[in-house]
Amino acid sequence: MADIAHPPAVAAELRPMSGRRTAAAHLAEIVRYRELLAMLVRKELTVRYKNSALGFLWSMLQPLFLLVVYTAVFAILRAGFARFAIWVLCGLLVWTLISSSLVTATVSITSNAALVGKVKFPRAVLPLASVGGALVHFFLQTAAFAVVLLVTRHPVDWEYMWLLPFALLTALIMCAALALLLAPCNVYARDTMHLLELIVLGWFWATPILYQYERAADWLQAQGIAGGFLLINPATPIVMTFQRALYGADEVGGVALLPDHGPLWYLGILSITSVVCLGLMYVALRVFDRADVNLAETL
Amino acid sequence: MLAVHVVDVSKSFRIATDPVNSLKERILRLGRSGHVEFHALRNVNIEIDQGQTVGILGHNGSGKSTLLKCMAGILTPTHGRVLVRGRLASLLELGAGFHPDLSGRENVYINAAFYGMGRKGIDRVFDDIVEFSELGQFIDEPVKHYSSGMYVRLGFAVAVNLDPDVLLVDEVLAVGDELFQAKCLSRIKQFQAEGRTIVFVTHDAATVRQVCDRAVVIDHAEVVLDGAPGDAIRTFREHLHGNLAERPVLTSDRSVIAGVRVEYGHGEQRHIAPGEPLRMIVDIHPDQPIAEPVLGIEINDRRGNLVFSVDTDGLGASLAPIEAARAVAVTIRRTWLLDGEFPVSLKLTDRASGEVVDWREAVTSFEVTSAGRAEGTVALDVVVE
Numbered sequence: 001m002a003d004i005a006h007p008p009a010v011a012a013e014l015r016p017m018s019g020r021r022t023a024a025a026h027l028a029e030i031v032r033y034r035e036l037l038a039m040l041v042r043k044e045l046t047v048r049y050k051n052s053a054l055g056f057l058w059s060m061l062q063p064l065f066l067l068v069v070y071t072a073v074f075a076i077l078r079a080g081f082a083r084f085a086i087w088v089l090c091g092l093l094v095w096t097l098i099s100s101s102l103v104t105a106t107v108s109i110t111s112n113a114a115l116v117g118k119v120k121f122p123r124a125v126l127p128l129a130s131v132g133g134a135l136v137h138f139f140l141q142t143a144a145f146a147v148v149l150l151v152t153r154h155p156v157d158w159e160y161m162w163l164l165p166f167a168l169l170t171a172l173i174m175c176a177a178l179a180l181l182l183a184p185c186n187v188y189a190r191d192t193m194h195l196l197e198l199i200v201l202g203w204f205w206a207t208p209i210l211y212q213y214e215r216a217a218d219w220l221q222a223q224g225i226a227g228g229f230l231l232i233n234p235a236t237p238i239v240m241t242f243q244r245a246l247y248g249a250d251e252v253g254g255v256a257l258l259p260d261h262g263p264l265w266y267l268g269i270l271s272i273t274s275v276v277c278l279g280l281m282y283v284a285l286r287v288f289d290r291a292d293v294n295l296a297e298t299l
Numbered sequence: 300m301l302a303v304h305v306v307d308v309s310k311s312f313r314i315a316t317d318p319v320n321s322l323k324e325r326i327l328r329l330g331r332s333g334h335v336e337f338h339a340l341r342n343v344n345i346e347i348d349q350g351q352t353v354g355i356l357g358h359n360g361s362g363k364s365t366l367l368k369c370m371a372g373i374l375t376p377t378h379g380r381v382l383v384r385g386r387l388a389s390l391l392e393l394g395a396g397f398h399p400d401l402s403g404r405e406n407v408y409i410n411a412a413f414y415g416m417g418r419k420g421i422d423r424v425f426d427d428i429v430e431f432s433e434l435g436q437f438i439d440e441p442v443k444h445y446s447s448g449m450y451v452r453l454g455f456a457v458a459v460n461l462d463p464d465v466l467l468v469d470e471v472l473a474v475g476d477e478l479f480q481a482k483c484l485s486r487i488k489q490f491q492a493e494g495r496t497i498v499f500v501t502h503d504a505a506t507v508r509q510v511c512d513r514a515v516v517i518d519h520a521e522v523v524l525d526g527a528p529g530d531a532i533r534t535f536r537e538h539l540h541g542n543l544a545e546r547p548v549l550t551s552d553r554s555v556i557a558g559v560r561v562e563y564g565h566g567e568q569r570h571i572a573p574g575e576p577l578r579m580i581v582d583i584h585p586d587q588p589i590a591e592p593v594l595g596i597e598i599n600d601r602r603g604n605l606v607f608s609v610d611t612d613g614l615g616a617s618l619a620p621i622e623a624a625r626a627v628a629v630t631i632r633r634t635w636l637l638d639g640e641f642p643v644s645l646k647l648t649d650r651a652s653g654e655v656v657d658w659r660e661a662v663t664s665f666e667v668t669s670a671g672r673a674e675g676t677v678a679l680d681v682v683v684e
Contacts, residue, residue, distance in 0.1 A: 013384065014301060014304055014382035014383065014384045015382060015383060015384070016380050016381065016382055017369070017370065017371065017372035017380075017381040017382070017383050017387070018369070018372040018373075018374070018375040018376070018380075018381070019375060019380065032415070033412075033415060035412055035417045035418055036409075036412035036413060036415075039408060039409050039412045039418075040409070040412075043398065043401065043405070043409055046401065046405065047398060047400055047401065050400045050401075051400075112396070114392075114395065114396070115395055115396040115413070116373075117368075117373065118373070118389075118391045118392045118395035118396070119373070119389070119391070119395050119396065119413045119414065120371050120372040120373050120387075120389060121413045121414070121415065293375045294375070296368070296373050296374055297312055297374060
């Protein structure tokens with residue numbers, strides 16, 4: 001029961017209920033609603049594993065299963081190089097974070113149409129919660145993968161380990177920015193989600209996950225294009241950092257995998273990518289804010 | 300001190316003549332405007348003081364819900380703006396966003412978070428929410444197993460425990476059983492006593508009379524009246540009549556009762572206050588002479604309950620034989636009805652032949668509007684000593 005003796009504490013000023021905000025004000029509003037964001041992430045996970053006996057273990061089983069499949073397939077095909085399955089998973093885990101957060105974020109507003117039309121809250125939390133959900137998955141899968149690395153005594157490179165938080169942060173900024181761009185697009189044209197599936201597929205092959213960076217760079221060089229061109233893809237530096245630290249080598253059995261550089265070079269490419277993604281984030285906040293004005297009635 | 304200030308708010312929607320939801324169509328139609336502009340609100344200005352309870356009255360499609368959504372910040376006005384002081388909670392739909400697979404408890408936390416409440420804040424009022432919702436141990440059951448009543452109770456329980464400075468309510472009190480409605484109403488009264496500001500959107504005049512200090516009538520996207528609840532309800536009903544003027548009158552095959560006119564006796568006014576006189580002029584156009592005419596009058600309320608019925612025989616008044624068209628005037632000298640619209644049915648019989656010459660169900664209706672706070676159908680003269 002509310003305390004009757006205590007009158008409602010009323011803020012001093014009259015505030016506008018809607019309208020455009022600056023990017024900073026928009027961010028501040030999202031931060032104010034951080035508990036909602038956390039609850040939505042938790043909700044997404046609870047709902048997904050409701051009524052399943054193994055629950056979140058399913059998330060952890062997926063990379064283990066992939067590991068077995070890749071190991072078997074590439075052994076039979078005699079393709080790839082030593083411990084190829086581990087190499088693939090180093091890139092695939094962080095790639096899954098990117099792709100699944102974008103795919104779920106794109107439909108996050110359209111699938112919550114009823115809510116958006118009935119309650120006032122910063123709508124940006126919906127796509128951001130999708131990124132959050134994908135992040136939790138990423139942690140679960142990485143934990144499972146870490147166990148594999150331990151058990152197989154895979155030689156990770158500790159010299160590069162400290163870069164992983166930076167790589168993850170870069171990935172999160174990129175995902176958040178793209179999520180904020182894609183979700184309102186899908187409100188105005190539902191083609192966005194179908195188009196995105198194609199883009200994600202193309203993007204996957206443009207990122208050195210199933211192949212090694214050095215091989216693609218060599219091929220580009222042969223065509224007269226600088227190998228560094230590959231780094232324009234913002235997913236590439238992120239994936240490469242994970243590969244360098246977790247696979248733990250830049251060449252194996254005479255096969256060049258990654259450029260022969262120290263951790264600082266990786267930090268450099270990550271920093272540049274982060275700055276670009278922060279710029280994208282600013283654009284995304286502006287675009288989202290612009291779209292937000294007519295969101296409820298367009299849905 | 301103002302709690303809500305609606306400043307010159309207009310809202311128009313573009314209604315696509317063909318809804319465009321795909322990129323292809325968007326590109327194909329580039330530059331061509333396949334839509335019409337629809338004005339849902341036009342230059343609305345409302346000032347609501349802190350602690351006031353204001354009703355927004357309007358018919359379906361009048362723009363009242365659009366106004367509420369603009370106040371809640373869900374829609375952005377095309378022109379003008381809405382300013383609000385303090386924390387606002389809008390109850391546009393009870394349990395909006397409840398997830399069927401999650402338990403009542405989980406849904407309470409998520410629902411409250413959508414209104415900007417943190418986990419700790421919810422922890423503090425959680426027991427009150429469960430108590431108010433009367434869910435008991437069902438709170439840990441998935442919401443999909445709830446009855447619709449339980450669902451609504453939980454939704455309302457969350458909303459009233461949000462501790463808002465301004466509460467916007469849209470027709471939601473019309474749901475649930477009577478006991479729960481009474482409970483909601485008493486919680487609303489408690490809110491009023493605590494000095495909170497409440498805005499009600501409704502088309503139910505009784506709610507406005509019961510709880511509001513003031514009411515705003517919206518019709519055709521504009522504010523037509525902003526004043527005392529009694530005046531607002533009257534205006535609201537007059538506009539309803541305006542809207543329904545073209546309503547076809549039920550005709551029987553022999554239109555002997557050719558028309559009925561209600562005279563309220565105050566010039567333009569189309570209602571009376573309780574206890575005032577009312578006159579009805581019945582035009583009778585006989586297709587053959589009626590030797591011993593008997594005119595029966597039946598007055599019902601809007602729900603169809605009989606309020607009063609009598610015929611000229613019962614009144615001891617005998618009508619002269621009707622051979623040519625004539626008018627019969629029926630005067631109710633003191634109309635002790637309280638409030639509402641009262642449909643009138645007429646029946647004309649010929650006692651000589653025992654034949655029903657003509658009957659008309661709800662051929663007309665009249666309006667009684669009370670300025671007081673009493674409710675019901677009849678106006679009793681009550682004194683408390």
